[in-house]
Amino acid sequence: MTKFRRTTSLQRTQQRMAVLFILPALAIYGLFVLYPLLMSLWGSFFTWKGLRMQEFAGLANFSRLFVFPSGARLYGALWHNVAWFFGIMLLQNGLGLLFAWLLFLRGRGAAFFQSVFFFPAVLSPVIVGALWRLLLAPGGIVEWALNGLGLHQGSLTVLGNSHTALGMLIAVDAWNWMGLPVLIYTAGLRQISPQVFEAAKLDGAGNARMLYAIALPLLMPALGTLTTLSFINTFNQFDIVYVMQGVQGNPSYATDTLVTYFYRLAFGAEGAVGITDIGLALALGTMLFLILSIGTLLMLRFFDKRTVEL
Amino acid sequence: MSAVAIPHRLARLPGWTILLVWTAAVLLPLYILVVSCFKTTAEIYDNRLGLPQSWALDNFVRAWTRADLGHNFINSLIVTGGAVILTIVVSAMAAYPLSRYKLGWNGIMLGLFLSGIMLPIRLASVELFTLMRSLGLLDSLTGLILVYSAIRIPFAVFIFANFMRVLPAELEEAARMDGAGETRILFQIVLPMVKPAVSIVAIFTAIAVWNDFFFPLIFIFDDRYKTVPLAISVFVGQFRTDWGLVFASLAISMAPILIMYCLLARQIREGVGAGGGMK
Numbered sequence: 001m002t003k004f005r006r007t008t009s010l011q012r013t014q015q016r017m018a019v020l021f022i023l024p025a026l027a028i029y030g031l032f033v034l035y036p037l038l039m040s041l042w043g044s045f046f047t048w049k050g051l052r053m054q055e056f057a058g059l060a061n062f063s064r065l066f067v068f069p070s071g072a073r074l075y076g077a078l079w080h081n082v083a084w085f086f087g088i089m090l091l092q093n094g095l096g097l098l099f100a101w102l103l104f105l106r107g108r109g110a111a112f113f114q115s116v117f118f119f120p121a122v123l124s125p126v127i128v129g130a131l132w133r134l135l136l137a138p139g140g141i142v143e144w145a146l147n148g149l150g151l152h153q154g155s156l157t158v159l160g161n162s163h164t165a166l167g168m169l170i171a172v173d174a175w176n177w178m179g180l181p182v183l184i185y186t187a188g189l190r191q192i193s194p195q196v197f198e199a200a201k202l203d204g205a206g207n208a209r210m211l212y213a214i215a216l217p218l219l220m221p222a223l224g225t226l227t228t229l230s231f232i233n234t235f236n237q238f239d240i241v242y243v244m245q246g247v248q249g250n251p252s253y254a255t256d257t258l259v260t261y262f263y264r265l266a267f268g269a270e271g272a273v274g275i276t277d278i279g280l281a282l283a284l285g286t287m288l289f290l291i292l293s294i295g296t297l298l299m300l301r302f303f304d305k306r307t308v309e310l
Numbered sequence: 311m312s313a314v315a316i317p318h319r320l321a322r323l324p325g326w327t328i329l330l331v332w333t334a335a336v337l338l339p340l341y342i343l344v345v346s347c348f349k350t351t352a353e354i355y356d357n358r359l360g361l362p363q364s365w366a367l368d369n370f371v372r373a374w375t376r377a378d379l380g381h382n383f384i385n386s387l388i389v390t391g392g393a394v395i396l397t398i399v400v401s402a403m404a405a406y407p408l409s410r411y412k413l414g415w416n417g418i419m420l421g422l423f424l425s426g427i428m429l430p431i432r433l434a435s436v437e438l439f440t441l442m443r444s445l446g447l448l449d450s451l452t453g454l455i456l457v458y459s460a461i462r463i464p465f466a467v468f469i470f471a472n473f474m475r476v477l478p479a480e481l482e483e484a485a486r487m488d489g490a491g492e493t494r495i496l497f498q499i500v501l502p503m504v505k506p507a508v509s510i511v512a513i514f515t516a517i518a519v520w521n522d523f524f525f526p527l528i529f530i531f532d533d534r535y536k537t538v539p540l541a542i543s544v545f546v547g548q549f550r551t552d553w554g555l556v557f558a559s560l561a562i563s564m565a566p567i568l569i570m571y572c573l574l575a576r577q578i579r580e581g582v583g584a585g586g587g588m589k
Contacts, residue, residue, distance in 0.1 A: 011412070014413065015411075015413060017411075017492045018408075018411055021403040021404060021406060021407050022407060022419065024399075024400040024403060024404075025400040025403065025463050025467065028396075028459055028460045029423065029464065031441075032441070032456055032461075033429060033434070033461060035437075035441070036435075036438040037437075039437040040434045040436060040437045051436075051439075051440055095332075098328065102325045102328060102329055106326075111576075113329055116333050116337065118575075118579065118582070119336060119571060120336060122567050123564055124521030124522075124563070125521070125523070126521070126543055127539070127560055127563055130542055130545075130556070130560055133546060141342055141358055175336070178336075179582075183582045232430075235430075238432070238524060243523075243542075259432060262432075262433065266436045267528065281436060282436060288433055289430060
């Protein structure tokens with residue numbers, strides 16, 4: 001009986017202490033993350049005058065988003081984000097797999113290469129963007145090197161050219177984050193039992209075949225993590241564009257992304273006069289929220305189904 | 311033996327070449343960054359790859375004082391330090407009952423926190439701006455500390471809860487027998503047992519906060535409160551022709567992270583390899 005009473009009193013203490021212990025974290029997280037996010041979703045169904053919510057407008061903001069003058073910006077930015085995602089999948093997560101595989105086959109020196117490859121990932125995208133902006137500038141060192149090697153003549157304007165600018169930004173982003181796929185793939189490869197590879201070797205499988213036929217199917221969880229992370233990061237892309245090409249995504253919106261467009265709508269840098277359009281910004285935010293949540297869920301399910309267990 | 315070993319080694323050559331090419335692609339830009347810090351703009355044009363004529367600190371001094379990067383640097387230190395401490399304290403407090411008590415609502419509450427790991431908080435920046443303005447937290451380092459902690463709490467709770475869950479139950483029972491209160495059990499017994507979790511949270515919070523640019527861009531207008539990344543984004547345009555100064559400010563702004571990375575490279579690699587989300 002006394003034992004029973006003691007546990008209930010302990011449980012009562014625990015319930016009270018739990019509330020006290022959780023409250024500070026919940027208050028900060030609720031106030032500065034959950035509340036503004038829910039209000040933003042809610043507000044996208046209203047008309048706005050400056051920063052003041054006016055009246056319920058149904059889906060009016062959303063339909064305005066897709067037509068002139070916003071339509072061209074929206075589709076342009078969306079296309080750039082999609083291209084960015086596939087570019088990163090190929091350049092960063094594809095090359096990263098090759099690097100991780102080479103390191104795995106060698107074993108020796110893996111920690112050194114991993115540390116070097118990962119180093120840019122701890123730098124701010126602002127620093128990385130600013131550094132590459134200096135290196136790629138007309139008169140910069142890349143121009144000098146390409147001229148010296150005879151690969152290019154005259155002034156290098158890859159960042160000012162609307163055909164090449166987006167590709168350069170994607171490459172800089174891949175340079176920034178290359179260490180991430182290398183680390184995640186290597187961790188995945190080390191979890192595969194060495195006997196699997198030895199058996200394949202005895203059967204006469206070459207390195208390329210082992211990567212394709214054995215390692216890749218077993219790396220599905222790693223690939224799933226990377227695809228999801230790259231998707232989220234790509235559709236939040238802002239810093240590199242802002243620092244290298246300005247908030248308009250120069251030249252002539254060729255590097256505009258959904259978040260730079262959102263920023264211009266919300267904080268007044270869109271168009272010649274730079275007036276904010278909060279209704280439009282919130283509608284774009286809600287749309288991006290849906291793209292991100294649905295996309296993430298679909299990807300997690302897709303890779304979950306394809307996970308092979310040995 | 312050598313008849314087999316030599317072709318074997320030759321076969322490995324292309325692989326080594328690929329790895330070394332990427333190593334150069336990472337290290338060369340950083341090398342150029344470092345040597346350019348010590349060169350005048352004219353010297354940067356004349357002597358592209360070589361070492362500087364003299365290791366003059368002129369660019370650093372000008373970046374620190376004339377461009378006032380020193381001020382931004384101190385702001386960034388305050389914001390990063392404040393956010394790391396606040397995040398660790400409140401997240402460890404929340405994770406302790408959620409992972410160690412039988413409350414009946416652990417799962418729901420933990421789920422509420424974890425859902426925040428993936429939330430695209432930038433999209434809430436309009437409402438966040440309105441909120442910060444009404445709380446008087448615009449142009450304030452405290453405001454930044456609160457926002458960054460709020461964003462990092464989900465990841466921190468997740469890490470702390472995972473580490474605390476596997477501790478033996480006898481741990482608190484013995485302490486409770488001795489009459490220790492719950493607060494003391496958390497801070498003097500449980501927290502020292504999960505030191506690896508504390509360092510993971512501290513490292514990744516520090517990197518994310520030190521590097522962030524978006525929230526200062528929205529919330530900070532007064533030069534006195536600007537953080538390093540925000541200042542850098544201005545310098546790149548403002549001192550466009552003064553390359554030595556810009557290179558030096560880039561070097562200064564990455565120095566703390568560089569030092570931390572050299573000291574903690576192994577923990578960082580393991581933390582990321584274990585699937586810890588970075589951004």
